[in-house]
Amino acid sequence: MEIQKFTYDNKISRLFLNATIFWGIVAVLVGLLIAIELVFPKLTNGISFLSFGRLRPLHTNAAIFAFVGNAIFTGVYYSIPRLLKTPLYSQLLGKINFWGWQLIIVAAALTIPFGYTVGKEYAELEWPIDIAVTIIWIVFGLNLIMTTLKRRVKHIYVAIWFYIATFVTVAVLHVVNSINIPITFLKSYPVYAGVQDALVQWWYGHNAVAFFLTTPFLGLMYYFVPKAANRPVYSYRLSIIHFWSLIFLYIWAGPHHLLYSALPDWVQALGVVFSVMLIAPSWGGMVNGLLTLRGAWDKVRQDPVLKMFVVAITAYGMATFEGPLLSLKTVNAISHFTDWTIAHVHIGALGWNGMLTFGMIYWLMPRLYKTPLWSIKMANAHFWLATTGMLFFAVPLYFGGITQSLMWKQFTEEGFLKYPNFMETVVQIIPMYALRIFGGVLYVTGIILLIINVIKTAYAGNYVRFEEDEAPALPSKLTPEPGHRGLEARPVMFTIVALIVILIGGIVQFMPMFMIKTNVPTIEAVMPYTPLELHGRDIYVREGCYNCHSQLVRPFRSEVERYGDYSKAGETVYDHPFQFGSKRTGPDLARAGVAGSSVNKPNSWHLTHFEEPQKLIPQSIMPPYPWLLENVLDISTTAKKIRALQYLGHPYPDGFDEIANEDLMKQAAQIAGELRSGGFEIDDNREVIALIAYIQRLGYDISKPADQISVND
Amino acid sequence: MTKDKLPSEQVKVDYEYDTLTNDRLLKDHEYDGIRELDNAPPSWFNMLFIGTIVFAVLYLYILWMFQPAGLVQAKEYQNELAKAKTTASAEPGTRAIRMVLLNDEESMQNGQKVFNSVCAVCHLADGGGLVGPNLTDKYWVHGNSVKDLFTVITEGVIEKGMIPYRDQLSHQQRLEVSGYILNNLVGSEPANPKEPEGELIE
Numbered sequence: 021m022e023i024q025k026f027t028y029d030n031k032i033s034r035l036f037l038n039a040t041i042f043w044g045i046v047a048v049l050v051g052l053l054i055a056i057e058l059v060f061p062k063l064t065n066g067i068s069f070l071s072f073g074r075l076r077p078l079h080t081n082a083a084i085f086a087f088v089g090n091a092i093f094t095g096v097y098y099s100i101p102r103l104l105k106t107p108l109y110s111q112l113l114g115k116i117n118f119w120g121w122q123l124i125i126v127a128a129a130l131t132i133p134f135g136y137t138v139g140k141e142y143a144e145l146e147w148p149i150d151i152a153v154t155i156i157w158i159v160f161g162l163n164l165i166m167t168t169l170k171r172r173v174k175h176i177y178v179a180i181w182f183y184i185a186t187f188v189t190v191a192v193l194h195v196v197n198s199i200n201i202p203i204t205f206l207k208s209y210p211v212y213a214g215v216q217d218a219l220v221q222w223w224y225g226h227n228a229v230a231f232f233l234t235t236p237f238l239g240l241m242y243y244f245v246p247k248a249a250n251r252p253v254y255s256y257r258l259s260i261i262h263f264w265s266l267i268f269l270y271i272w273a274g275p276h277h278l279l280y281s282a283l284p285d286w287v288q289a290l291g292v293v294f295s296v297m298l299i300a301p302s303w304g305g306m307v308n309g310l311l312t313l314r315g316a317w318d319k320v321r322q323d324p325v326l327k328m329f330v331v332a333i334t335a336y337g338m339a340t341f342e343g344p345l346l347s348l349k350t351v352n353a354i355s356h357f358t359d360w361t362i363a364h365v366h367i368g369a370l371g372w373n374g375m376l377t378f379g380m381i382y383w384l385m386p387r388l389y390k391t392p393l394w395s396i397k398m399a400n401a402h403f404w405l406a407t408t409g410m411l412f413f414a415v416p417l418y419f420g421g422i423t424q425s426l427m428w429k430q431f432t433e434e435g436f437l438k439y440p441n442f443m444e445t446v447v448q449i450i451p452m453y454a455l456r457i458f459g460g461v462l463y464v465t466g467i468i469l470l471i472i473n474v475i476k477t478a479y480a481g482n483y484v485r486f487e488e489d490e491a492p493a494l495p496s497k498l499t500p501e502p503g504h505r506g507l508e509a510r511p512v513m514f515t516i517v518a519l520i521v522i523l524i525g526g527i528v529q530f531m532p533m534f535m536i537k538t539n540v541p542t543i544e545a546v547m548p549y550t551p552l553e554l555h556g557r558d559i560y561v562r563e564g565c566y567n568c569h570s571q572l573v574r575p576f577r578s579e580v581e582r583y584g585d586y587s588k589a590g591e592t593v594y595d596h597p598f599q600f601g602s603k604r605t606g607p608d609l610a611r612a613g614v615a616g617s618s619v620n621k622p623n624s625w626h627l628t629h630f631e632e633p634q635k636l637i638p639q640s641i642m643p644p645y646p647w648l649l650e651n652v653l654d655i656s657t658t659a660k661k662i663r664a665l666q667y668l669g670h671p672y673p674d675g676f677d678e679i680a681n682e683d684l685m686k687q688a689a690q691i692a693g694e695l696r697s698g699g700f701e702i703d704d705n706r707e708v709i710a711l712i713a714y715i716q717r718l719g720y721d722i723s724k725p726a727d728q729i730s731v732n733d
Numbered sequence: 734m735t736k737d738k739l740p741s742e743q744v745k746v747d748y749e750y751d752t753l754t755n756d757r758l759l760k761d762h763e764y765d766g767i768r769e770l771d772n773a774p775p776s777w778f779n780m781l782f783i784g785t786i787v788f789a790v791l792y793l794y795i796l797w798m799f800q801p802a803g804l805v806q807a808k809e810y811q812n813e814l815a816k817a818k819t820t821a822s823a824e825p826g827t828r829a830i831r832m833v834l835l836n837d838e839e840s841m842q843n844g845q846k847v848f849n850s851v852c853a854v855c856h857l858a859d860g861g862g863l864v865g866p867n868l869t870d871k872y873w874v875h876g877n878s879v880k881d882l883f884t885v886i887t888e889g890v891i892e893k894g895m896i897p898y899r900d901q902l903s904h905q906q907r908l909e910v911s912g913y914i915l916n917n918l919v920g921s922e923p924a925n926p927k928e929p930e931g932e933l934i935e
Contacts, residue, residue: 102765177764243767252751252768256759261774265782285805289796293789300782307778315753349803432903435817440901441850575810577817581900586810615891618901622894625855625864636854636863699928 021492028101028487032114036094043086050079052460058453061641068647069133073564077144078132086125091377095240104171105491113163120156136206139561139597140221147208150198161187168511172491175508178259182239185267188519189231197224201664214592223274230270238305248325254311262304271525276347280574282589295347302340309333324399328379335371357604360421363414370410391481398473405466412459420452429578442607543590546721548670551684556714570601571610584611613720626712648708832880835912844913861923866930874931882911
């Protein structure tokens with residue numbers, strides 16, 4: 021057989037490595053800032069783009085798509101040529117992938133803090149950026165698949181299976197969840213509404229965790245752990261079993277984010293059981309990673325790279341045990357909407373994604389620069405800072421989350437809520453928020469050590485851009501093999517099979533939810549929003565209120581007592597996007613417009629509260645929103661918004677788009693006039709008036725007397 | 734796995750073994766120097782996987798066939814309510830209440846606690862009023878007897894945005910907070926008193 025020589029070009033990988041570090045420190049610093057804001061809510065007083073609701077999506081997007089995204093590309097572009105014994109299919113596509121991705125991140129950083137958002141978690145980016153993401157992702161996938169076709173090894177390795185699954189699934193998730201109707205260049209409405217939007221969003225959100233934070237990193241684990249430990253992979257058969265079961269089962273588990281919501285019981289049950297079944301496939305990955313280190317444990321004690329890998333894989337095992345646990349209804353009833361969730365995701369992000377990335381960087385640096393790591397000691401210090409930082413972050417939040425949840429649920433012997441005032445339950449856990457900041461500072465310090473170490477190593481060595489390698493050519497006609505081994509020799513077929521496997525779960529859940537009416541029983545009393553309320557709702561989305569306030573009363577006595585009647589599917593049919601939220605840093609608002617509900621407040625209260633919450637509630641950790649009282653509401657888009665919603669089936673009368681602004685001004689004048697007569701100075705045309713109108717509408721429709729409400733099953 | 738051990742010399746030629754663990758390496762499985770072992774998944778892994786699948790099938794079957802309260806949230810909620818009714822020691826309205834102005838120290842402390850956590854949100858902690866009326870002056874919109882205050886707290890003033898506290902505060906708490914307002918707040922000097930509202934009642 022003819023031996024062929026070829027070269028690997030490290031350029032793309034090195035670019036991505038630098039970007040990973042840069043965005044990594046940005047992501048954690050933004051995280052640190054918003055953690056501090058929760059303890060000092062008036063820290064950024066009056067600066068809209070630094071408020072918690074605007075920055076929290078920036079933090080999550082930066083951590084997931086900028087830090088982890090660049091880490092994925094670093095590892096993938098480094099490993100695929102070597103695993104396939106061929107240069108990358110196209111350096112140009114690689115470069116487009118790199119610069120395109122960085123531009124997308126910059127675009128995200130320039131839009132999200134300024135309130136340009138779709139309002140769905142981890143899918144906040146507006147439609148032009150969504151299109152750019154799609155294009156760049158296809159560029160990445162094309163490069164990946166084409167490189168496998170140029171390979172000189174007959175079979176594709178398990179790491180590449182995971183890369184392929186990542187490519188096809190993220191493409192499907194992103195496209196389906198981002199189908200929005202553009203209103204302006206940076207504003208759009210999702211085509212799905214309410215409960216259906218929620219189902220699509222959490223199918224996406226959960227599987228972003230699965231196919232952006234998990235499968236690509238399992239691929240990286242399968243390359244970098246055996247390389248760093250110089251040990252064979254523990255079990256090929258386990259790889260096959262856990263790969264296919266993982267990608268098949270994950271897709272079904274999204275509804276566990278919507279337990280006790282208005283989603284039908286059968287969909288929730290699917291979310292529960294598929295989450296439980298995920299333990300084994302997830303742990304299959306952990307087992308294959310940890311047992312690959314058999315015979316190398318003496319090295320683990322010394323080598324910071326292996327140490328980080330061990331903590332990463334262990335954190336993965338913990339998070340994937342906790343995930344199914346949190347999906348059980350009894351546990352979820354306690355954990356959901358609390359900081360328990362925040363602790364859970366940070367075990368995954370700081371432990372699994374962070375540590376695996378750091379280990380990979382410390383392993384790559386000496387190879388990219390042909391010199392030993394500048395300081396092993398410093399890398400070890402980073403290891404300890406990251407590990408303790410993660411624990412100081414997570415443990416207080418576990419404690420705080422459970423404490424607060426139990427306080428929400430506690431009744432007195434006489435049958436009253438023990439803590440009817442939400443604030444009491446917040447005050448109780450503020451010390452935990454403070455401790456979490458300490459954990460964050462440790463973790464950030466670790467990354468600063470990494471940056472110093474990387475720069476020093478780069479200066480000490482010489483960048484090796486090209487590496488020579490050689491391998492026998494692959495015969496043009498491959499001898500067919502039976503079973504999985506045969507599939508491994510056919511990457512395109514492998515991609516197609518993976519695509520089919522990941523489509524099944526979504527289709528089974530979506531079709532009935534969209535096709536069968538009884539799954540979303542409509543309520544006649546529920547009407548579309550008035551133009552003013554619609555604008556108010558868009559401001560609610562823009563300010564990221566959903567990051568701290570849910571709009572979903574669960575069918576528990578404690579919640580019905582605290583907020584009002586539990587949420588129904590039919591209430592949400594005009595909600596583009598849905599705003600259930602996933603965290604209650606503040607109280608639920610689904611019943612804020614129901615007269616007599618404990619969350620219902622007069623307009624003058626809201627006005628004062630938006631200006632400065634601490635005027636009314638001194639211990640409040642909500643930031644002031646003075647700009648809402650200053651900004652003039654932009655009503656130039658009203659007609660477009662109405663037309664878009666008419667297109668989506670909202671029963672506004674024909675021609676309403678033309679007169680919508682008159683209706684809007686009438687309602688604004690009424691609210692502002694009433695405020696002024698009560699002694700509160702505010703003009704009709706301020707944004708806050710629209711937001712107040714929206715809040716007073718929440719839950720209002722179904723609070724009308726029972727004989728006016730009929731549910732159409 | 735014992736069945737993986739190889740009996741004959743002849744077959745051994747076809748396999749290589751990992752020197753550290755003595756596990757069998759797979760032939761032709763080498764990717765950039767990474768080898769793969771021919772180990773079977775651990776048996777506990779198989780048991781765990783099968784166990785969770787059995788759980789899933791049973792769970793869905795039970796939901797399908799029996800619609801039990803634990804899996805159907807509307808039923809679970811009804812059960813919770815039913816249980817709460819039987820355990821609640823006192824149904825509001827079943828006990829006669831005497832409208833007396835409390836002024837003992839314990840009641841005043843309790844009253845202050847309730848006032849600060851519930852009422853201060855609109856009337857401010859010093860009672861000076863902001864969204865809600867000033868409670869320190871002698872002007873009253875709905876009267877100033879214990880019974881008047883008790884009624885306002887119980888029923889709320891919905892049109893003004895004050896919610897009813899019937900379901901949130903016990904009778905005793907409503908009496909205590911009424912007493913706290915009348916004894917401690919009326920006549921005090923708040924930082925930023927709101928303009929008087931209602932009529933003067935001496």
